[in-house]
Amino acid sequence: MALPDQDTALALLRQMLRIRRFEDRCAQLYSAGKIRGFLHLYNGEEAIAAGIIPLLDAKDAILATYREHGHALARGVDMGAVMAEMYGKQEGCSRGRGGSMHLFDAGTRFYGGNAIVAGALPLAVGLALADKLQNRAHVSVCFFGEGAAAEGEFHESLNLAALWQLPVLFVCENNLYAMGTALVRSEAETDIHLKARSYGLHSAAVDGMDLLAVREAATVAIGHVRAGNGPYLLECHTYRFRAHSMFDSQLYRDKAEVAQWQARDPIDLYERELLNLGLIEAGSRAALEAEVEAEVEAAVAFAEAGTWEPVEQLTRDVYTQPAA
Numbered sequence: 524m525a526l527p528d529q530d531t532a533l534a535l536l537r538q539m540l541r542i543r544r545f546e547d548r549c550a551q552l553y554s555a556g557k558i559r560g561f562l563h564l565y566n567g568e569e570a571i572a573a574g575i576i577p578l579l580d581a582k583d584a585i586l587a588t589y590r591e592h593g594h595a596l597a598r599g600v601d602m603g604a605v606m607a608e609m610y611g612k613q614e615g616c617s618r619g620r621g622g623s624m625h626l627f628d629a630g631t632r633f634y635g636g637n638a639i640v641a642g643a644l645p646l647a648v649g650l651a652l653a654d655k656l657q658n659r660a661h662v663s664v665c666f667f668g669e670g671a672a673a674e675g676e677f678h679e680s681l682n683l684a685a686l687w688q689l690p691v692l693f694v695c696e697n698n699l700y701a702m703g704t705a706l707v708r709s710e711a712e713t714d715i716h717l718k719a720r721s722y723g724l725h726s727a728a729v730d731g732m733d734l735l736a737v738r739e740a741a742t743v744a745i746g747h748v749r750a751g752n753g754p755y756l757l758e759c760h761t762y763r764f765r766a767h768s769m770f771d772s773q774l775y776r777d778k779a780e781v782a783q784w785q786a787r788d789p790i791d792l793y794e795r796e797l798l799n800l801g802l803i804e805a806g807s808r809a810a811l812e813a814e815v816e817a818e819v820e821a822a823v824a825f826a827e828a829g830t831w832e833p834v835e836q837l838t839r840d841v842y843t844q845p846a847a
């Protein structure tokens with residue numbers, strides 16, 4: 524595949540840095556009690572959202588799991604609205620009612636944020652069915668962890684998508700652990716993309732730490748789906764550098780393993796690649812980091828200044844109004 528031009532190359536680096544800094548800041552805010560509830564961070568996996576989402580059209584749909592901040596930001600959901608959602612403020616992209624796990628933005632066709640493991644897969648199939656029935660050449664892209672392969676929804680969704688030849692791209696972010704359960708302890712076939720083939724899907728696996736490799740594999744996958752060739756599953760091999768969520772002492776994996784993966788940090792790898800290609804200079808990353816820092820702090824200030832939902836509004840959107 525052709526390398527991205529210099530502007531695109533820099534934009535992709537910037538996108539990964541935005542996701543990383545935003546989430547590191549969320550971890551601090553969580554410890555300070557500003558963010559409550561659950562918080563699942565994407566550190567280490569940034570090359571997947573940043574590698575795939577910019578390749579999509581505005582009319583394509585995106586669905587993700589509870590580890591979805593990076594997908595929302597890469598899709599262009601406003602960072603202030605995402606941070607306000609973390610805070611539970613009305614200015615949040617889900618009016619503060621969803622929190623970290625339920626980011627939603629119909630304007631960018633970002634349909635969640637889903638707390639249920641594999642819960643987004645049938646939704647992606649439904650959106651794709653609607654597109655197919657209405658002759659729209661859109662693609663629905665669904666991001667999920669490898670833990671989803673243990674759920675019935677995964678198998679039912681892949682089967683129907685293949686049976687009805689629906690325009691869905693399934694992206695499995697295989698980070699090897701479903702909370703504390705290692706993939707090798709729960710699945711006899713650990714190559715998720717091979718499982719997809721048994722349902723009649725085209726599929727491939729890629730190094731999810733390598734942004735350019737992800738971008739190349741996603742270009743093929745999206746092209747396949749958009750051309751009307753049916754669904755596709757792309758498995759991205761990756762690793763989460765942080766714990767599953769903020770409540771996890773990580774007793775199930777040793778520090779040496781984490782360090783080994785951290786040595787292949789997707790941001791560092793990509794920066795090195797761009798330096799070798801002469802697409803950026805030594806100071807480029809630091810300049811981008813300064814811009815990103817300012818954007819994140821503006822998002823925090825926006826969230827801090829936001830409004831709490833008044834108590835009398837708490838059942839709004841939960842119950843319909845009684846008929847007059």
Ligand SMILES: Cc1ncc(C[n+]2csc(CCOP(=O)(O)OP(=O)(O)O)c2C)c(N)n1
Nearest residue numbers: 590638639640668669670671698700701702
């Ligand atoms: C249907 C369902 N079962 C169990 C849970 C509890 N749970 C939350 S996260 C998780 C692990 C999922 O791992 P994976 O799909 O690999 O995603 P990752 O967290 O690694 O990104 C589990 C079992 C849930 N949220 N939904």
